[in-house]
Amino acid sequence: MKRKIKEVADLAGVSVRTLHHYDEIGLLSPDTTTEAGYRLYSEKNLEVLQQILFFRELDFPLKKIKEIINSPDFDRYQVMLQQRDQLLEKRYRLDQIIIAINKTIQHMKGEMEMTTEGKFEAFKERMLEDNEQKYGKEIREKYGEETVETSNAKWRGMSQQDYQAMLRLEQELFELLEQAYATGDPGSDLAQAAAAKHKEWLMYSWSEYSKEAHAGLAEMYVTDERFTAYYDKHVKDGTVFLRDAILIYTGKKES
Amino acid sequence: MKRKIKEVADLAGVSVRTLHHYDEIGLLSPDTTTEAGYRLYSEKNLEVLQQILFFRELDFPLKKIKEIINSPDFDRYQVMLQQRDQLLEKRYRLDQIIIAINKTIQHMKGEMEMTTEGKFEAFKERMLEDNEQKYGKEIREKYGEETVETSNAKWRGMSQQDYQAMLRLEQELFELLEQAYATGDPGSDLAQAAAAKHKEWLMYSWSEYSKEAHAGLAEMYVTDERFTAYYDKHVKDGTVFLRDAILIYTGKKES
DNA sequence: ATTGACTTTCACGTTACGTGATAGTTTACT
DNA sequence: AGTAAACTATCACGTAACGTGAAAGTCAAT
Known part of the structure; x- marks a missing residue:
């Protein structure tokens, strides 16, 4: 059940450009692409996106979000207190x-x-x-x-x-x-x-x-x-x- | 009593770069320059700078400050309320x-x-x-x-x-x-x-x-x-x- | 005349995308 | 099958307010 970018964007309530941006900075890259270069997002990708948006609402900078997402054992609790x-x-x-x-x-x-x-x-x-x-x-x-x-x-x-x-x-x-x-x-x-x-x-x-x-x-x-x-x-x-x-x-x- | 840029910067507690920037965007240009291109700030310039810094401390964007400074008729009171x-x-x-x-x-x-x-x-x-x-x-x-x-x-x-x-x-x-x-x-x-x-x-x-x-x-x-x-x-x-x-x-x- | 402090003008980096521009791809419909 | 609409891709510039060098010229003191 791979989704193309617009569907994901609408689902999450963000712009296509935002997803492009997240791909650019390596925050969220879809784990599949068609041979034409279309991004295909998996369910897992969507979950990560939810996480990202959650932290974003708490005003975390994307850099920090990236760190948190990329290392699951990152101490989220401490990070929250810090934030x-x-x-x-x-x-x-x-x-x-x-x-x-x-x-x-x-x-x-x-x-x-x-x-x-x-x-x-x-x-x-x-x-x-x-x-x-x-x-x-x-x-x-x-x-x-x-x-x-x-x-x-x-x-x-x-x-x-x-x-x-x-x-x-x-x-x-x-x-x-x-x-x-x-x-x-x-x-x-x-x-x-x-x-x-x-x-x-x-x-x-x-x-x-x-x-x-x-x-x-x-x-x-x-x-x-x-x-x-x-x-x-x-x-x-x-x-x-x-x-x-x-x-x-x-x-x-x-x- | 013209002052060179560093003196002004030290006096006002801002960086030289900041003054350069203000000149660039036309917010505060010294009214004299030497033939070598050195900026010379007059007393009047200093007063304007004070004004600018005052508004800056109240978190006004430089664009707005420029408008305010350039038109005395601008209703400062209303602007304050708005800000x-x-x-x-x-x-x-x-x-x-x-x-x-x-x-x-x-x-x-x-x-x-x-x-x-x-x-x-x-x-x-x-x-x-x-x-x-x-x-x-x-x-x-x-x-x-x-x-x-x-x-x-x-x-x-x-x-x-x-x-x-x-x-x-x-x-x-x-x-x-x-x-x-x-x-x-x-x-x-x-x-x-x-x-x-x-x-x-x-x-x-x-x-x-x-x-x-x-x-x-x-x-x-x-x-x-x-x-x-x-x-x-x-x-x-x-x-x-x-x-x-x-x-x-x-x-x-x-x- | 040399040196150190100071000055100038580029010009890129920062944050999180928005906003076109241009071009290729897929889907829907006749 | 052909075409148009909808979608997608990759640049690339703009935003706010400077920070941070870099390269080169100027001034004052020794």
């Missing part, structure tokens, strides 16, 4: 990193609160909001049994998509801004289109839009040199121009 | 693996138990006695005979290594708890991490996990003064805080 120690160490390091990033986040929150002056309250509040608070409840209600981590994964998947779209939007914004700047008029159609694009871009990180917050952000752009440097890099005096366009767009200024 | 989510997910996966390997080890031990008669017999007996004397009754009453028996069985099969690992876990739990308590929020990531750690610690003596049992145990902690004394010794009011964290963790309470 667990390594995993524990790994998690310890991971925990340290998480603690550090949590501290940083706390710190950033503190900084942002200090510079808050009530004008951009809505804006900053949203920025400060913890995603856990934001989505936690809703997700819990919807998915019930699922852990917070899993829910976070879903959120992350969304935000990555959003992130791609955001980059595209930003690029479009710059192009628009450049063309609009050539008109010299922040009230021009092109400039207003740029302001609209900017709003669209914002909406990826804002949950609600308000003209006030948008106008406020525009003002902040001009005040904060990091922003001016960023926008002016693409278009000379782009920051001021964009601000004016946004002020008109939000009705805070006459064209 | 934390990824780290948390990573840790979750790691935890699953650790749990799996622990189970495997327990299983192997069960098999070995039949053939190899106890080496740490005295030690184990003492642990059992202790456990029984201290909490035996309550646990029995609340969670039934079965849980206790399997728990004891686990204790019996426990080796020195396990015991060491358990102590270590406990230590980590206290550290986490301390930090979490500082946040004041039992729903915070740190507090939830502490709850997760507590669960993991439990898994060394529980054969099966259920949210109910975990939550119940947390309640018991607060009621039983022996436990409160134990946890409060490390962190003031730590018991109540830990209970709340666990209740949220097990979904028995809203954050």
